[in-house]
Amino acid sequence: xxxxxxxxxxxxxxxxxxxxxxxxxxxxxxxxxxxxxxxxxxxxxxxxxxxxxxxxxxxx
Numbered sequence: 001x002x003x004x005x006x007x008x009x010x011x012x013x014x015x016x017x018x019x020x021x022x023x024x025x026x027x028x029x030x031x032x033x034x035x036x037x038x039x040x041x042x043x044x045x046x047x048x049x050x051x052x053x054x055x056x057x058x059x060x
Contacts, residue, residue: 006033 008019008026019026021033041048 005036007036009034 004022006021006023008015008021008029008031010026010029010031011018014026014029014031018036019028020036021027024033025031026033045051
């Protein structure tokens, strides 16, 4: 799922704080924006096996 809220990709060097936008470019500096939402999970999740096993046991 893609988030509608985006953040300036150069905010660390161009701005004092993150600048958010709904468009593809930053409204203040014109840099491209990036998706501000974190990834929903990590492929290297060390506890994924246990979480899935718990979910399976809850269904039974």
